[in-house]
Amino acid sequence: MTSFDPLAFRNHFPAFAAMRDEGRDFHYLDSGASTLVAAPVIAAMADHDTRLRANVHRSVHYWAEQATQAFEAARDTLAAYFGTPRAEIVLTSGTTQALNIIAYGLSDGLQTGDEVLVAADNHHANIVSWQIHAAAKGATITPIALTPLGQIDEDALAAQLTDKVRIVALSHISNVTGWEVDLNKIGSMIRAKAPNAAIIVDGAQSACHWPLFETALPDLPIDFYACSAHKMFGPTGVGMFWGRSDLMENMPPLLGGGEMITNVSFDGTGFAQPPTRFEAGTPPITQAIGFGAAVGFLTGLDHRAIRAHEVTLAATLAATLAAQPPLDTTILGGADFSRDRAPLVSFAITGCHPHDICQLADRSGVAMRGGHHCAQPLMGHFGLLASTRASIAGYNTPDDMDAAINAIKDAINLLKGT
Amino acid sequence: MSSLDLYQRDLLRAAADASHAGRLPRPDGSATVNNPLCGDKITIDITLAPDNTLSAYTHETEACVLCQASAGLIGSTLEGATATLITETHQAVTQVLEQGSGTLPTQAKGFGIFAAVTDHTARHACVLMPFEALTQAVKDAQAKTGNSS
Ligand SMILES: Cc1ncc(COP(=O)(O)O)c(C=O)c1O
Numbered sequence: 393m394t395s396f397d398p399l400a401f402r403n404h405f406p407a408f409a410a411m412r413d414e415g416r417d418f419h420y421l422d423s424g425a426s427t428l429v430a431a432p433v434i435a436a437m438a439d440h441d442t443r444l445r446a447n448v449h450r451s452v453h454y455w456a457e458q459a460t461q462a463f464e465a466a467r468d469t470l471a472a473y474f475g476t477p478r479a480e481i482v483l484t485s486g487t488t489q490a491l492n493i494i495a496y497g498l499s500d501g502l503q504t505g506d507e508v509l510v511a512a513d514n515h516h517a518n519i520v521s522w523q524i525h526a527a528a529k530g531a532t533i534t535p536i537a538l539t540p541l542g543q544i545d546e547d548a549l550a551a552q553l554t555d556k557v558r559i560v561a562l563s564h565i566s567n568v569t570g571w572e573v574d575l576n577k578i579g580s581m582i583r584a585k586a587p588n589a590a591i592i593v594d595g596a597q598s599a600c601h602w603p604l605f606e607t608a609l610p611d612l613p614i615d616f617y618a619c620s621a622h623k624m625f626g627p628t629g630v631g632m633f634w635g636r637s638d639l640m641e642n643m644p645p646l647l648g649g650g651e652m653i654t655n656v657s658f659d660g661t662g663f664a665q666p667p668t669r670f671e672a673g674t675p676p677i678t679q680a681i682g683f684g685a686a687v688g689f690l691t692g693l694d695h696r697a698i699r700a701h702e703v704t705l706a707a708t709l710a711a712t713l714a715a716q717p718p719l720d721t722t723i724l725g726g727a728d729f730s731r732d733r734a735p736l737v738s739f740a741i742t743g744c745h746p747h748d749i750c751q752l753a754d755r756s757g758v759a760m761r762g763g764h765h766c767a768q769p770l771m772g773h774f775g776l777l778a779s780t781r782a783s784i785a786g787y788n789t790p791d792d793m794d795a796a797i798n799a800i801k802d803a804i805n806l807l808k809g810t
Numbered sequence: 811m812s813s814l815d816l817y818q819r820d821l822l823r824a825a826a827d828a829s830h831a832g833r834l835p836r837p838d839g840s841a842t843v844n845n846p847l848c849g850d851k852i853t854i855d856i857t858l859a860p861d862n863t864l865s866a867y868t869h870e871t872e873a874c875v876l877c878q879a880s881a882g883l884i885g886s887t888l889e890g891a892t893a894t895l896i897t898e899t900h901q902a903v904t905q906v907l908e909q910g911s912g913t914l915p916t917q918a919k920g921f922g923i924f925a926a927v928t929d930h931t932a933r934h935a936c937v938l939m940p941f942e943a944l945t946q947a948v949k950d951a952q953a954k955t956g957n958s959s
Pocket residue numbers: 424425485486487488489515517518563565566567594596597620631766
C-alpha cells in the first residue's frame with residue numbers, strides 16, 4: 393500500500409468541486425488526451441492576466457518587464473524539471489508544433505538515400521511531420537516493427553540501423569498501450585549502430601511523470617524531446633521541446649516572423665540563436681506561465697506513490713475487463729501492468745464499437761476516449777480500426793474503475809441486446 | 811437530449827438490419843469513405859437502372875451503431891429512389907442533425923430517429939458517412955454508365 397491519497401489529491405483540481413456543485417457524476421478517465429488543470433495553474437494564469445498583462449521581449453515598461461521575467465521564469469522551471477540548460481528549452485504551442493519544428497529543421501540536412509526510421513507505435517504527430525518534411529528532401533521513411541504486444545521489436549530495429557539512418561523517431565510512452573521505451577537501452581543501441589542518426593522522442597505521455605525516470609534529458613542517449621502542458625495538469629496551447637544546442641544551431645526555423653531574427657532586410661535576414669529562432673511571433677505567454685506553474689506543481693509530487701496508485705487502478709480495470717468471458721475483450725498491449733507501463737487501458741470488445749461504448753458510458757459520467765487515438769499504424773498492427781481508452785491519473789479512484797466497468801457492461805448489454 | 815434517447819430500439823434495429831450488408835458482384839458504382847476521427851470505414855456498391863434510379867445497394871460497414879443504422883436505413887428506404895430523392899434525403903438528414911428537425915421525404919421518414927443525435931455534434935459524421943459514400947458511388951456510376959440525372 394502507498395500513502396498516496398487520491399481524494400486528497402483531488403483538492404488540487406477545482407473541476408471536482410465544480411462538478412459536485414453541478415450535480416454531475418464525474419469519472420474522468422481521459423487524462424491521456426488532456427489532464428484536468430491544477431488550481432495553482434489556474435491561479436497563476438489569472439494573476440498574470442489580471443496584473444501583468446503585456447507582450448514579452450518588446451516594450452520597456454514595468455508590465456512588459458514583469459511579463460518577460462515571468463515568461464522566462466517558466467522556461468527556467470521547465471529546464472530545472474528536465475535537467476537541461478535553459479537555452480535548450482524551446483516553447484511551442486504543443487507537442488505537434490514542436491515535432492514539426494524539429495522535423496523541418498533536421499530535414500534540411502537530408503538527401504535522397506538517407507533513411508528516417510519511425511517507430512510504428514508513434515502518434516501521428518511523430519509520423520506525419522516526417523512524411524511531410526523528410527520525404528520532401530527525398531529521404532525514405534521506414535517504420536520500426538513492433539512485437540505482438542505493440543512494443544518496439546529490438547531485433548528488427550537492430551537490423552535496420554546503418555550509417556544511412558539519419559533520424560530515428562520514437563515515442564517514449566505509447567498513448568494507446570502505455571508501454572514505455574527504455575530510452576537508455578534503445579538510444580545506446582541506435583548510437584552504436586547508426587552513428588549519424590539524431591534521436592527524436594515524443595514525450596507527450598511521459599513528461600507528466602518525468603521525475604520517475606530519475607535522469608536529466610541531456611544524460612540520455614537522445615537528441616530531442618517534445619511534450620504538451622495540457623497533459624501535465626497545465627493549460628492547452630503551450631508545449632515545448634528540448635534539443636541539443638549543437639544540432640539546433642544548424643536547424644532552419646519552420647516559422648518566420650517577429651522575435652526570431654537578428655536583422656531583416658531585403659538583401660538577407662539573419663536568424664536569432666535558439667531557442668528564440670524557433671519562437672516566432674508573440675508566444676503563448678499566459679499559457680507558458682501556466683505551464684511553469686504546472687511543472688512547479690509536478691515538482692512537488694511523490695511520483696512513485698502516484699504511479700503505484702495509478703497502475704494498481706489500471707491493472708484492476710484491465711484484469712476485470714479481460715476476465716469477463718462473454719465480453720470477448722482484447723486489452724491492447726496485454727493486461728500486464730506490472731512493469732514499465734503508464735496507466736492507459738485501451739481495449740476492444742468484439743461487436744461493440746468504441747464510439748458507442750463511450751457514448752453510452754457518458755450517461756454515467758464516465759469520460760473515456762474511443763477512436764484510433766491518432767495512432768492508425770498501431771491500430772492496424774492490432775488489426776483494429778479503433779479502440780476504447782480509459783486513461784488514469786492520480787485523482788482517479790477505485791470508485792471510478794467500478795463506474796467504468798459497470799458502464800462498459802451496461803453498454804455491451806444494450807449493444808448486444810443481452 | 812441524453813444518450814439514452816440516442817440508442818433507441820428503432821435505431822438498434824436499423825443497425826442490426828443486415829439485409830443490404832456485403833458487396834455487389836458487378837456494381838455500376840462504388841465508393842469508400844473513412845471517418846478521420848475514428849478510422850471507421852464504409853464501402854457502398856450500387857447499380858443504377860436505365861431511368862437512373864437506385865436498383866441495387868449494398869454496404870460493407872466497419873463502424874459504430876449510428877453509421878450502421880444510417881447505412882441500413884438507406885437500404886430499406888432508398889432502393890428504387892431517384893438520384894434527386896437521394897440528394898434531398900441527404901440534405902434533409904443533415905438538417906435534422908443540425909436543427910433537431912427537418913422535412914424528410916415521405917419514404918425517408920425513418921431517418922427522423924437521428925434527431926436524437928443533434929446535440930452530439932461529434933457523432934453527426936457517423937450518420938452522414940453512408941450518404942457521402944452513396945453520393946460518391948452514384949457519381950461513380952453515372953460517370954461509368956454515361957447516365958446523369
Ligand atoms: C503520444 C502523443 N504524441 C503527440 C500528441 C499530440 O499532442 P498535442 O495535440 O498536444 O500537440 C499526443 C496527444 O494526444 C500524444 O498522446
